[in-house]
Amino acid sequence: MSNEATAQPVCAVRARVDACTLVCREHVAIECVVDAFPPSAPGQFLQLLCRDSEAAVSALVEWSDECRPTLSDKDLRASAPFLRRPFSIADQWSTPGGDVHVRVLSRAVGPGTRWLARLRAGDTLDITGPLGRGFRIPTDDAPLFLLGGGVGIPPLLYLARRLHELGRRNVLVCFGARTRDLLPLRLVQEPACDATPTRCVELPAGAPYSAIVAGDDGSVGWRGSVVDALRAWHARHGRGDHPAVVFACGPEAMLKAVARTTRALGLSCQLCIERQMGCGLGTCLSCVVRVRDAVQPTGWRWALACQDGPVFDRDDLLDYAAVPGA
Numbered sequence: 450m451s452n453e454a455t456a457q458p459v460c461a462v463r464a465r466v467d468a469c470t471l472v473c474r475e476h477v478a479i480e481c482v483v484d485a486f487p488p489s490a491p492g493q494f495l496q497l498l499c500r501d502s503e504a505a506v507s508a509l510v511e512w513s514d515e516c517r518p519t520l521s522d523k524d525l526r527a528s529a530p531f532l533r534r535p536f537s538i539a540d541q542w543s544t545p546g547g548d549v550h551v552r553v554l555s556r557a558v559g560p561g562t563r564w565l566a567r568l569r570a571g572d573t574l575d576i577t578g579p580l581g582r583g584f585r586i587p588t589d590d591a592p593l594f595l596l597g598g599g600v601g602i603p604p605l606l607y608l609a610r611r612l613h614e615l616g617r618r619n620v621l622v623c624f625g626a627r628t629r630d631l632l633p634l635r636l637v638q639e640p641a642c643d644a645t646p647t648r649c650v651e652l653p654a655g656a657p658y659s660a661i662v663a664g665d666d667g668s669v670g671w672r673g674s675v676v677d678a679l680r681a682w683h684a685r686h687g688r689g690d691h692p693a694v695v696f697a698c699g700p701e702a703m704l705k706a707v708a709r710t711t712r713a714l715g716l717s718c719q720l721c722i723e724r725q726m727g728c729g730l731g732t733c734l735s736c737v738v739r740v741r742d743a744v745q746p747t748g749w750r751w752a753l754a755c756q757d758g759p760v761f762d763r764d765d766l767l768d769y770a771a772v773p774g775a
């Protein structure tokens with residue numbers, strides 16, 4: 450394995466927003482420029498301050514034992530998000546002049562992501578990162594299968610760039626969403642309906658990889674989930690001498706299905722999990738996850754998704770372990 454997972458220095462910067470563009474019904478792509486930013490690994494994430502940094506968090510509230518504040522739904526909804534929000538790095542590159550460009554794809558689901566969607570070129574965005582541990586890239590020439598569902602697609606776009614820079618050729622991409630207009634990608638041609646990989650997706654740095662695209666409702670590409678598409682591809686092409694290594698990110702239910710399927714197919718697999726994260730820095734313990742640990746009498750211990758992950762080997766994650774009958 451290469452050292453993609455090695456922890457890097459973390460920094461906090463105020464970035465200039467270069468563009469904020471709608472890429473599908475609910476996702477915007479935010480591209481920022483900073484004078485300097487540490488190198489990062491695909492799978493690592495950023496903590497973004499999703500409010501004006503000068504603005505007070507909310508109006509000061511008078512508080513005493515005799516007089517407790519009453520906050521209505523309206524007050525709570527109006528408050529700016531206090532905690533930073535975690536986002537995978539969807540791309541990062543440097544210009545010859547030394548500027549660093551960082552890209553995230555954000556799906557609007559609440560106050561923080563709605564604030565991000567309103568950013569415009571020239572605005573400022575407070576970024577902390579890169580955080581966590583990224584994907585570990587095998588150094589042998591095993592085929593690599595990048596599997597992303599919906600909000601889990603961004604780290605795999607960045608992984609495609611990195612694999613291209615490393616000169617890896619045997620790479621296949623499979624992206625899916627519930628329906629066509631929730632797919633946060635630019636399609637350069639119509640994807641095949643039968644899970645045949647084609648050069649249909651625009652990837653960072655012009656990475657020349659073929660892709661399978663899946664839409665749950667049949668509105669784009671293969672009708673069904675990315676996990677069904679992986680099974681279909683494997684039945685046709687996956688039985689070579691070298692079993693593929695699968696890198697996956699997406700909703701929890703999808704990742705559990707990926708864990709079951711890759712185990713059944715005898716493929717190794719790394720999962721990038723997206724837990725609720727209060728701090729992203731290892732202090733609040735909101736992101737605990739159970740991992741195998743043979744040294745412990747119980748055979749497992751708690752780990753922090755923000756520091757020990759978010760990328761884990763499938764077999765280390767207890768909650769993704771084989772379920773009898775699955």
Ligand SMILES: Cc1cc2nc3c(=O)[nH]c(=O)nc-3n(C[C@H](O)[C@H](O)[C@H](O)COP(=O)(O)OP(=O)(O)OC[C@H]3O[C@@H](n4cnc5c(N)ncnc54)[C@H](O)[C@@H]3O)c2cc1C
Pocket residue numbers: 494530534535536537538553554555556557558559560561562563600603604722723724725726759
């Ligand atoms: C490591 C990591 C990487 C992520 N990368 C991306 C990304 O690239 N693009 C993207 O759009 N989103 C990503 N997310 C999810 C993103 O952080 C949340 O959508 C965001 O924090 C929501 O903030 P909000 O204020 O808009 O909504 P909130 O009001 O905070 O949340 C809205 C709803 O989303 C749920 N939610 C919040 N965070 C998560 C989470 N981590 N997992 C599941 N449900 C959640 C809440 O329970 C609530 O129901 C990532 C999360 C993690 C942990």
Ligand code: FES
Pocket residue numbers: 725726727728729730731732733734735736737753754755756
């Ligand atoms: S997010 Fe706070 S400890 Fe992991």
